[in-house]
Amino acid sequence: MSGLIVLSVPSHPKYLYVIRSTLYPLVLDAGFGKKEASKIILAVDEACSNIIKYAYEGDHAKTITLTVTVDAGRIAIQLKDAGKQVDVSTIAPRKLDEVRPGGLGTHFMGTVFDTVEYDTTQGTGTVLTLVKEKK
Amino acid sequence: MKVEISSEKVEAGFLMRLKGDVDMNTSPDVRGGLSDVFKQGGSGFKALFIDMSQVRYMDSSGIATLIEAMQTCMKQGVRLRLVDLSPPVRDVFELARLAAVFEIFPSFSEAATKL
Numbered sequence: 001m002s003g004l005i006v007l008s009v010p011s012h013p014k015y016l017y018v019i020r021s022t023l024y025p026l027v028l029d030a031g032f033g034k035k036e037a038s039k040i041i042l043a044v045d046e047a048c049s050n051i052i053k054y055a056y057e058g059d060h061a062k063t064i065t066l067t068v069t070v071d072a073g074r075i076a077i078q079l080k081d082a083g084k085q086v087d088v089s090t091i092a093p094r095k096l097d098e099v100r101p102g103g104l105g106t107h108f109m110g111t112v113f114d115t116v117e118y119d120t121t122q123g124t125g126t127v128l129t130l131v132k133e134k135k
Numbered sequence: 136m137k138v139e140i141s142s143e144k145v146e147a148g149f150l151m152r153l154k155g156d157v158d159m160n161t162s163p164d165v166r167g168g169l170s171d172v173f174k175q176g177g178s179g180f181k182a183l184f185i186d187m188s189q190v191r192y193m194d195s196s197g198i199a200t201l202i203e204a205m206q207t208c209m210k211q212g213v214r215l216r217l218v219d220l221s222p223p224v225r226d227v228f229e230l231a232r233l234a235a236v237f238e239i240f241p242s243f244s245e246a247a248t249k250l
Contacts, residue, residue, distance in 0.1 A: 013160035017136035020192065038226050045194050049159045104195035104231055111230060 003029075003070040011052050011081075012060035016045055019066065023077070026068055030075040031134050040075065040132055043112040046105030047079055047128055055083030055126060073134035082125040088118045136192075137161060140168035147250055148180035148213065150243060154189035157197035165197070169204050178211050184246050188219035193227050205237065214238065216246040 007022055009015045020041050027037040048064055056062045067078040091106055109116050115131035138161040139154040149172045157165055172183060183204070190197075201217070208215040216238045220228065228234050240246035 013158065014136075016158055016160060017156060017192075035222075035226060038223055039230060042194060042227060042230070045158065049194065049196065052159070104198060108195065108230055 003068075005066075005068040005070070007066045007068070008063050009048075009066075010060065011056045011062040011064055011083075013049070013052060016048055019048055019064075020045055023066075023068065026070050027075055030070045031073045032075070032132070036134075039108075039112045043108045044077055044079075044130065046108050047130065050105050051079065051081045051083065051126075051128075055081045055086065057084060059083075074132070076129065076131045079128045079130070080125060085120045085124070086118050086126045088120065091118070138164055139189075140165060142168065142172050145184070145247065147247055148182040148184070149176055150184045150186060150218075152186040152189065156192040157190055157200070158192060158194045159196045162196040162200045165200050166203070169200070169207070173207060173211070176213075180213060182214040182216055182247075182250055183208060184216050184218050184243055186218045186243060187224050188221055190221045190224050193224050195227075195231070198227065198231055198233065201237070214250065216240055218243050218246050 003026075005026060007019065009018055023041055023044060024037060027040050028034070032040065051064050052058065052060070062081070062083060065080040067080070069076040109130065113130045113132050115129060117129045119127040119129070136156040136158070138157055140151065142149050142151040151168060151172060153165065155161070185201075185204075205215050218240050219242060220239060240249070
């Protein structure tokens with residue numbers, strides 16, 4: 001079993017549910033359970049929210065392109081934007097004992113996915129690759 | 136996707152109910168609903184209960200909204216109590232290790248009687 005799905009959505013938060021509802025059955029197809037699938041969806045949603053907030057700086061007229069590769073027991077999601085490039089050295093999850101709003105998205109991505117890789121060598125924008133293998 | 140927000144006056148304060156998805160798109164609406172409750176209640180109420188049994192999805196912006204509500208409650212001497220967390224909310228609380236940060240009750244009746 002192997003599949004490749006490409007999804008382009010506007011960089012508006014109102015379309016985040018489209019990403020969630022498209023990805024959920026694909027994650028189940030890859031063999032993950034419902035609880036794990038929910039966490040994977042959450043982490044992808046956080047990555048998209050970060051693109052809207054930081055790469056596109058709230059500009060809702062841009063595009064986020066997701067390329068999803070589904071295999072048995074493995075899902076890889078590549079998120080591509082054409083916004084402000086991420087300074088990879090500044091990306092770090094916040095300490096969870098600091099109870100304050102914000103900063104959890106990076107923690108969720110790092111906790112849920114086996115691989116979290118930022119590629120800024122494209123000239124413009126960032127490609128974020130998220131990979132999860134079923135244990 | 137929208138979130139439906141309702142609130143009602145109860146003996147100890149206010150009971151807010153959330154239904155739907157609480158994400159980056161709808162968290163501002165939840166903030167607005169909370170702000171209305173704080174305006175309506177002033178400093179004259181003991182507790183704010185938020186029923187989360189119908190929350191289908193919550194992301195970190197929803198958590199940030201709850202943390203802001205908790206901070207406002209602490210400043211005003213109001214108890215914030217979360218009621219009947221749906222499984223998706225429980226999952227995100229687990230990931231963020233927030234279960235010990237909030238007062239969480241399985242039902243409104245238990246939350247209201249243990250004040």
